[in-house]
Amino acid sequence: MNNEVISLPLPAHFSFEECLWFLNRNFDECLHRTDADGVEKVMIADGKPVLIRVTASKEHLHIHVLNEAVTMTIRAAVIDFVSNWFDLSNNLQPFYKLLKQNERLAYMPDTYNGLRLMGIPDLYEALCWCIIGQQINLTFAYKLKRRLVEQYGNTLKYNGITHYTLPDFETLANVPEAAFKAMQYSTSKAKYLVNIARAFADGTISLEKLSALPDATAQQQLLTSVKGIGIWSANYALMKCLRQPGAIPFGDSGLNGALLQHGLIEDKKDTASIIRFFEPYTGWESYLVFYLWRSLSKVKVG
DNA sequence: AACCAGGCGCATG
DNA sequence: CATGCGCATGGT
Numbered sequence: 001m002n003n004e005v006i007s008l009p010l011p012a013h014f015s016f017e018e019c020l021w022f023l024n025r026n027f028d029e030c031l032h033r034t035d036a037d038g039v040e041k042v043m044i045a046d047g048k049p050v051l052i053r054v055t056a057s058k059e060h061l062h063i064h065v066l067n068e069a070v071t072m073t074i075r076a077a078v079i080d081f082v083s084n085w086f087d088l089s090n091n092l093q094p095f096y097k098l099l100k101q102n103e104r105l106a107y108m109p110d111t112y113n114g115l116r117l118m119g120i121p122d123l124y125e126a127l128c129w130c131i132i133g134q135q136i137n138l139t140f141a142y143k144l145k146r147r148l149v150e151q152y153g154n155t156l157k158y159n160g161i162t163h164y165t166l167p168d169f170e171t172l173a174n175v176p177e178a179a180f181k182a183m184q185y186s187t188s189k190a191k192y193l194v195n196i197a198r199a200f201a202d203g204t205i206s207l208e209k210l211s212a213l214p215d216a217t218a219q220q221q222l223l224t225s226v227k228g229i230g231i232w233s234a235n236y237a238l239m240k241c242l243r244q245p246g247a248i249p250f251g252d253s254g255l256n257g258a259l260l261q262h263g264l265i266e267d268k269k270d271t272a273s274i275i276r277f278f279e280p281y282t283g284w285e286s287y288l289v290f291y292l293w294r295s296l297s298k299v300k301v302g
Numbered sequence: 303a304a305c306c307a308g309g310c311g312c313a314t315g
Numbered sequence: 316c317a318t319g320c321g322c323a324t325g326g327t
Contacts, residue, residue, distance in 0.1 A: 130308085137307040140325050186323040188310075230310045254308045293308075307326080314319080 004070040006063040006079060013092040015114025016056035021301040022118050022294070027138060030146040030164055031125065040066075042156050042163045043122070045077035049156050051163055052078060054086075061086065067158055084121040084243070092116075095284045099291075102280075104262045108291050117290040119240050123207045124200050125166055126241040127223075130233035131192045147183040148175075148193075172197035192228025199226050207241070216244045239286040248278060248285045258292035 010016075024034040032041035038055035045068075053064040063082050068074060083089060096109035120126040132148075133141040152167035152175055166172070173194055180190035199205040205226060213219050216238055223234035231250065238247035249255060256268035265273050281288050 133308055135307060135309045135322090136324070137326055139307095139327095141308080143325085184324070188322065192310085228310070232309055236308075249308070252308050253306080257308095296308095305327090307324100310322090312320090315317085 004065050006065070006070070006075060007060045008063070008079065008083070008088060010056070010059055010061055011088055011091065013096070013114050014086075014088075014116065015301075016061070017301050018112060018115035019086055019118060021299075022115065025297060026299070028142045028146060030142070030149045031166070033161075033163070040163065042154075042165045043078070043081050044165075045081070046071065046073045048074075049154065049165060050074060050078065051156055051158050052082070054082060061088070067156065081121050084119050087116040087119060087243070090116070092287075095287050098281055098284060099288075104264060105288075105291075108295070112291055112294055115291070115294060117239075117243075117287050119243060120237075121241060123205070123210065123237065123241045124169070124196070126237045127196050127205075127226075127229065127233065128166060128172075128193060130236050131189055131196060131228055134189070134192075134233065144183065144185060144189075148172075148185075151179070151183070167197075169197045169201040173201055188228070195226055195228050210242060216247060219244070239289065244286065245283045246285050248289055250274065252289075254293050254296055255289055258295050262292075262295070 020034055020039060023029070023032060023039050032039050038053055040051060040053045042049050042051050044050070048068060050068050051066040053066055055062045055064070061082065063078055065074065065078060070078075092114075099105045099108045120129065129145070132145050136144075149164045149166060152171050153164045154168070156163045156165070167175070175190075175194070177187070177190055180193075181187070185193075196205075203209075205222065210219050210222060213222060219238055219242065220231065220234045223229045223237060224231060229237075232252060235247040235249040236252075238244040239249065250271065256265075259265045259274065259277065260268060264277055267273070278285050278288070
Protein backbone atom coordinates (compact mmCIF):
# COMPACT_ATOMS: atom_id res chain seq x y z
CA MET A 1 0.00 0.00 0.00
CA ASN A 2 1.27 3.45 -0.85
CA ASN A 3 0.95 6.29 1.54
CA GLU A 4 2.81 9.18 0.09
CA VAL A 5 2.18 12.54 1.63
CA ILE A 6 2.10 15.88 -0.13
CA SER A 7 2.23 18.87 2.19
CA LEU A 8 1.00 22.31 1.24
CA PRO A 9 1.57 25.44 3.31
CA LEU A 10 -1.62 26.90 4.73
CA PRO A 11 -2.60 30.49 4.04
CA ALA A 12 -3.55 32.91 6.81
CA HIS A 13 -7.16 32.82 7.96
CA PHE A 14 -7.55 29.11 7.40
CA SER A 15 -9.31 26.78 9.81
CA PHE A 16 -9.23 23.11 8.96
CA GLU A 17 -11.79 22.47 11.71
CA GLU A 18 -14.27 24.87 10.15
CA CYS A 19 -13.77 23.35 6.70
CA LEU A 20 -14.09 19.83 8.02
CA TRP A 21 -17.21 20.80 9.89
CA PHE A 22 -18.77 21.99 6.67
CA LEU A 23 -17.83 18.79 4.85
CA ASN A 24 -19.63 16.81 7.50
CA ARG A 25 -22.50 18.97 8.83
CA ASN A 26 -25.24 16.54 9.74
CA PHE A 27 -25.78 15.25 6.26
CA ASP A 28 -25.45 11.78 4.84
CA GLU A 29 -22.76 12.58 2.28
CA CYS A 30 -21.68 9.64 0.11
CA LEU A 31 -18.92 11.17 -2.06
CA HIS A 32 -16.50 11.74 0.78
CA ARG A 33 -15.99 10.48 4.33
CA THR A 34 -15.03 12.68 7.22
CA ASP A 35 -13.67 11.60 10.60
CA ALA A 36 -12.16 13.40 13.56
CA ASP A 37 -8.87 14.14 11.81
CA GLY A 38 -9.65 14.52 8.16
CA VAL A 39 -11.56 13.64 5.05
CA GLU A 40 -11.22 10.97 2.37
CA LYS A 41 -12.42 11.18 -1.18
CA VAL A 42 -11.94 9.50 -4.51
CA MET A 43 -10.96 11.87 -7.28
CA ILE A 44 -9.91 11.22 -10.86
CA ALA A 45 -6.27 11.90 -11.63
CA ASP A 46 -4.50 10.86 -14.81
CA GLY A 47 -7.67 9.01 -15.78
CA LYS A 48 -7.56 6.84 -12.69
CA PRO A 49 -9.55 6.84 -9.46
CA VAL A 50 -7.27 8.12 -6.75
CA LEU A 51 -8.18 7.92 -3.08
CA ILE A 52 -6.87 10.86 -1.11
CA ARG A 53 -6.97 11.62 2.59
CA VAL A 54 -6.62 15.24 3.67
CA THR A 55 -5.45 16.14 7.16
CA ALA A 56 -3.82 19.22 8.63
CA SER A 57 -1.17 20.27 11.10
CA LYS A 58 -0.60 23.81 12.36
CA GLU A 59 0.88 25.22 9.22
CA HIS A 60 0.30 22.62 6.54
CA LEU A 61 -2.38 20.70 4.77
CA HIS A 62 -1.36 17.09 4.20
CA ILE A 63 -2.60 15.06 1.29
CA HIS A 64 -2.13 11.33 1.66
CA VAL A 65 -2.43 9.46 -1.61
CA LEU A 66 -3.62 6.07 -0.48
CA ASN A 67 -4.11 3.79 -3.44
CA GLU A 68 -1.71 4.88 -6.15
CA ALA A 69 1.93 5.67 -6.61
CA VAL A 70 2.39 9.42 -6.88
CA THR A 71 3.60 10.16 -10.38
CA MET A 72 4.30 13.72 -11.47
CA THR A 73 0.94 13.85 -13.22
CA ILE A 74 -0.98 12.53 -10.26
CA ARG A 75 0.85 14.82 -7.91
CA ALA A 76 -0.05 17.87 -9.98
CA ALA A 77 -3.68 16.81 -10.34
CA VAL A 78 -4.05 16.10 -6.64
CA ILE A 79 -2.56 19.43 -5.62
CA ASP A 80 -4.78 21.20 -8.11
CA PHE A 81 -7.87 19.42 -6.84
CA VAL A 82 -7.25 19.99 -3.16
CA SER A 83 -6.21 23.61 -3.65
CA ASN A 84 -9.50 24.24 -5.38
CA TRP A 85 -11.53 22.17 -2.93
CA PHE A 86 -10.24 24.08 0.12
CA ASP A 87 -9.71 27.36 -1.71
CA LEU A 88 -6.11 27.61 -0.57
CA SER A 89 -5.05 30.48 -2.81
CA ASN A 90 -7.27 33.19 -1.45
CA ASN A 91 -6.67 35.86 1.14
CA LEU A 92 -9.80 36.37 3.22
CA GLN A 93 -8.59 39.54 4.90
CA PRO A 94 -10.42 41.97 2.56
CA PHE A 95 -13.60 39.92 2.89
CA TYR A 96 -13.46 40.05 6.66
CA LYS A 97 -12.89 43.78 6.52
CA LEU A 98 -16.08 44.18 4.49
CA LEU A 99 -18.08 41.96 6.84
CA LYS A 100 -17.06 44.03 9.83
CA GLN A 101 -18.50 47.12 8.18
CA ASN A 102 -22.01 45.68 8.41
CA GLU A 103 -23.27 45.48 11.97
CA ARG A 104 -25.38 42.41 11.26
CA LEU A 105 -22.52 40.51 9.66
CA ALA A 106 -19.69 41.79 11.84
CA TYR A 107 -19.78 38.66 14.00
CA MET A 108 -18.89 36.38 11.11
CA PRO A 109 -15.11 36.85 10.88
CA ASP A 110 -14.81 35.71 14.49
CA THR A 111 -17.50 33.06 14.60
CA TYR A 112 -16.54 31.38 11.32
CA ASN A 113 -12.89 32.38 11.29
CA GLY A 114 -10.92 30.55 8.66
CA LEU A 115 -13.90 28.91 7.00
CA ARG A 116 -13.19 28.49 3.31
CA LEU A 117 -15.76 28.35 0.54
CA MET A 118 -15.61 24.60 0.10
CA GLY A 119 -15.76 23.85 -3.59
CA ILE A 120 -16.86 21.01 -5.83
CA PRO A 121 -13.84 20.88 -8.14
CA ASP A 122 -15.46 18.34 -10.47
CA LEU A 123 -17.91 20.17 -12.74
CA TYR A 124 -19.93 17.05 -13.49
CA GLU A 125 -20.33 16.41 -9.78
CA ALA A 126 -21.32 20.02 -9.17
CA LEU A 127 -24.01 19.97 -11.85
CA CYS A 128 -25.43 16.59 -10.86
CA TRP A 129 -25.67 17.86 -7.31
CA CYS A 130 -27.51 20.95 -8.50
CA ILE A 131 -30.14 18.89 -10.21
CA ILE A 132 -30.54 16.44 -7.37
CA GLY A 133 -30.89 19.28 -4.89
CA GLN A 134 -33.33 21.41 -6.85
CA GLN A 135 -36.54 22.22 -5.01
CA ILE A 136 -36.25 19.51 -2.35
CA ASN A 137 -34.89 19.64 1.17
CA LEU A 138 -31.25 18.72 1.65
CA THR A 139 -31.90 15.65 3.79
CA PHE A 140 -33.90 14.11 0.98
CA ALA A 141 -31.41 15.34 -1.63
CA TYR A 142 -28.54 13.50 0.07
CA LYS A 143 -30.71 10.41 0.21
CA LEU A 144 -31.39 10.59 -3.53
CA LYS A 145 -27.71 11.08 -4.29
CA ARG A 146 -26.74 8.09 -2.18
CA ARG A 147 -29.24 5.83 -3.93
CA LEU A 148 -27.91 6.79 -7.35
CA VAL A 149 -24.27 6.49 -6.34
CA GLU A 150 -24.66 3.16 -4.58
CA GLN A 151 -26.54 1.61 -7.50
CA TYR A 152 -24.71 3.08 -10.47
CA GLY A 153 -21.52 4.70 -9.22
CA ASN A 154 -18.02 3.29 -9.25
CA THR A 155 -16.44 1.86 -6.15
CA LEU A 156 -12.95 1.73 -4.75
CA LYS A 157 -12.22 -0.54 -1.80
CA TYR A 158 -9.45 0.38 0.57
CA ASN A 159 -8.79 -1.13 3.99
CA GLY A 160 -12.16 -2.81 3.89
CA ILE A 161 -14.02 0.43 3.28
CA THR A 162 -15.93 1.07 0.07
CA HIS A 163 -15.57 4.54 -1.40
CA TYR A 164 -17.94 5.73 -4.12
CA THR A 165 -17.82 8.05 -7.08
CA LEU A 166 -20.63 9.20 -9.36
CA PRO A 167 -21.63 6.96 -12.25
CA ASP A 168 -19.74 7.52 -15.54
CA PHE A 169 -21.43 9.76 -18.10
CA GLU A 170 -22.49 6.79 -20.21
CA THR A 171 -23.83 4.86 -17.25
CA LEU A 172 -25.88 7.77 -15.99
CA ALA A 173 -27.13 8.58 -19.48
CA ASN A 174 -28.52 5.04 -19.71
CA VAL A 175 -30.21 4.67 -16.34
CA PRO A 176 -33.79 3.68 -17.24
CA GLU A 177 -36.66 5.95 -16.28
CA ALA A 178 -38.23 3.24 -14.17
CA ALA A 179 -35.04 2.89 -12.15
CA PHE A 180 -35.03 6.60 -11.40
CA LYS A 181 -38.65 6.32 -10.33
CA ALA A 182 -37.82 3.41 -8.03
CA MET A 183 -35.18 5.60 -6.40
CA GLN A 184 -37.91 8.25 -5.90
CA TYR A 185 -36.55 10.68 -8.43
CA SER A 186 -39.16 12.85 -10.08
CA THR A 187 -39.46 12.41 -13.83
CA SER A 188 -37.99 15.85 -14.45
CA LYS A 189 -34.96 15.25 -12.21
CA ALA A 190 -34.36 11.99 -14.04
CA LYS A 191 -34.57 13.67 -17.41
CA TYR A 192 -32.28 16.52 -16.35
CA LEU A 193 -29.63 14.15 -15.02
CA VAL A 194 -29.63 12.24 -18.28
CA ASN A 195 -29.30 15.55 -20.13
CA ILE A 196 -26.25 16.46 -18.08
CA ALA A 197 -24.65 13.06 -18.59
CA ARG A 198 -25.18 13.36 -22.34
CA ALA A 199 -23.84 16.89 -22.44
CA PHE A 200 -20.61 15.67 -20.82
CA ALA A 201 -20.46 12.53 -22.92
CA ASP A 202 -20.74 14.40 -26.22
CA GLY A 203 -18.56 17.32 -25.13
CA THR A 204 -21.25 20.00 -25.13
CA ILE A 205 -20.13 20.83 -21.60
CA SER A 206 -16.69 20.49 -20.10
CA LEU A 207 -14.62 22.36 -17.57
CA GLU A 208 -12.14 23.28 -20.31
CA LYS A 209 -14.85 24.70 -22.53
CA LEU A 210 -16.39 26.67 -19.69
CA SER A 211 -13.06 28.00 -18.46
CA ALA A 212 -12.21 29.23 -21.93
CA LEU A 213 -15.23 31.55 -22.08
CA PRO A 214 -14.57 35.26 -21.55
CA ASP A 215 -16.82 35.95 -18.57
CA ALA A 216 -19.40 34.64 -16.13
CA THR A 217 -22.29 35.74 -18.34
CA ALA A 218 -21.06 33.60 -21.23
CA GLN A 219 -20.55 30.72 -18.81
CA GLN A 220 -24.10 31.10 -17.52
CA GLN A 221 -25.37 30.98 -21.08
CA LEU A 222 -23.56 27.75 -21.89
CA LEU A 223 -24.70 26.09 -18.68
CA THR A 224 -28.33 27.12 -18.97
CA SER A 225 -28.45 25.81 -22.53
CA VAL A 226 -28.74 22.37 -20.96
CA LYS A 227 -32.35 21.63 -20.02
CA GLY A 228 -32.46 21.31 -16.27
CA ILE A 229 -29.76 23.85 -15.56
CA GLY A 230 -31.49 27.11 -14.72
CA ILE A 231 -29.96 30.31 -13.48
CA TRP A 232 -29.75 29.07 -9.89
CA SER A 233 -27.83 25.95 -10.89
CA ALA A 234 -25.56 27.86 -13.26
CA ASN A 235 -24.58 30.28 -10.52
CA TYR A 236 -24.19 27.50 -7.99
CA ALA A 237 -21.77 25.69 -10.30
CA LEU A 238 -19.89 28.90 -11.11
CA MET A 239 -19.56 29.55 -7.41
CA LYS A 240 -18.59 26.06 -6.26
CA CYS A 241 -16.56 24.83 -9.22
CA LEU A 242 -15.32 27.73 -11.34
CA ARG A 243 -14.99 29.92 -8.27
CA GLN A 244 -16.47 32.96 -9.91
CA PRO A 245 -16.44 35.38 -6.99
CA GLY A 246 -19.45 37.30 -8.29
CA ALA A 247 -21.78 34.33 -8.83
CA ILE A 248 -24.86 34.63 -6.64
CA PRO A 249 -27.45 31.84 -6.70
CA PHE A 250 -30.41 34.22 -6.73
CA GLY A 251 -33.65 32.73 -5.54
CA ASP A 252 -31.90 30.20 -3.34
CA SER A 253 -34.20 29.41 -0.45
CA GLY A 254 -31.36 29.15 2.04
CA LEU A 255 -29.86 32.45 0.94
CA ASN A 256 -33.23 34.18 1.17
CA GLY A 257 -33.86 32.67 4.58
CA ALA A 258 -30.50 33.82 5.92
CA LEU A 259 -31.00 37.34 4.55
CA LEU A 260 -34.38 37.50 6.26
CA GLN A 261 -33.05 36.11 9.55
CA HIS A 262 -30.33 38.73 9.62
CA GLY A 263 -32.82 41.48 8.87
CA LEU A 264 -30.92 42.33 5.71
CA ILE A 265 -34.00 42.23 3.47
CA GLU A 266 -37.69 42.40 4.23
CA ASP A 267 -39.16 40.37 1.41
CA LYS A 268 -37.55 37.51 -0.47
CA LYS A 269 -39.45 38.45 -3.60
CA ASP A 270 -37.90 41.88 -3.64
CA THR A 271 -35.05 41.03 -6.00
CA ALA A 272 -33.95 44.64 -6.29
CA SER A 273 -33.24 44.87 -2.57
CA ILE A 274 -31.19 41.68 -2.71
CA ILE A 275 -29.11 43.01 -5.58
CA ARG A 276 -28.64 46.26 -3.67
CA PHE A 277 -27.56 44.38 -0.57
CA PHE A 278 -24.78 42.60 -2.45
CA GLU A 279 -23.41 45.74 -4.07
CA PRO A 280 -20.76 46.60 -1.45
CA TYR A 281 -19.36 43.06 -1.63
CA THR A 282 -18.14 43.10 -5.21
CA GLY A 283 -15.68 40.25 -5.69
CA TRP A 284 -16.84 38.50 -2.53
CA GLU A 285 -20.48 37.79 -3.33
CA SER A 286 -20.11 34.02 -3.46
CA TYR A 287 -18.13 34.01 -0.22
CA LEU A 288 -20.85 36.00 1.43
CA VAL A 289 -23.47 33.56 0.18
CA PHE A 290 -21.42 30.71 1.61
CA TYR A 291 -21.08 32.39 4.99
CA LEU A 292 -24.81 33.13 5.02
CA TRP A 293 -25.47 29.45 4.34
CA ARG A 294 -23.12 28.60 7.15
CA SER A 295 -25.13 30.82 9.48
CA LEU A 296 -28.20 28.66 8.90
CA SER A 297 -26.58 25.84 10.87
CA LYS A 298 -26.55 26.71 14.51
CA VAL A 299 -24.31 23.79 15.37
CA LYS A 300 -20.85 24.91 16.44
CA VAL A 301 -17.52 23.53 15.45
CA GLY A 302 -15.56 21.38 17.85
C1' DA B 303 -51.88 18.54 7.94
C1' DA B 304 -50.35 22.28 5.66
C1' DC B 305 -46.44 24.27 4.05
C1' DC B 306 -41.92 24.10 2.47
C1' DA B 307 -37.66 22.48 0.22
C1' DG B 308 -30.11 24.98 -1.81
C1' DG B 309 -35.89 25.41 -9.00
C1' DC B 310 -37.04 24.76 -13.85
C1' DG B 311 -39.47 25.00 -18.15
C1' DC B 312 -43.01 26.65 -20.48
C1' DA B 313 -47.25 29.23 -21.36
C1' DT B 314 -49.23 33.69 -20.91
C1' DG B 315 -49.69 38.88 -20.58
C1' DC C 316 -39.28 40.89 -20.71
C1' DA C 317 -41.81 39.63 -16.44
C1' DT C 318 -44.99 36.92 -14.08
C1' DG C 319 -47.40 32.72 -12.97
C1' DC C 320 -48.27 27.99 -12.91
C1' DG C 321 -47.56 22.86 -12.67
C1' DC C 322 -44.53 19.73 -11.37
C1' DA C 323 -43.23 15.59 -7.88
C1' DT C 324 -42.23 14.03 -3.37
C1' DG C 325 -40.27 13.67 1.26
C1' DG C 326 -39.43 16.57 5.70
C1' DT C 327 -40.94 19.24 9.46
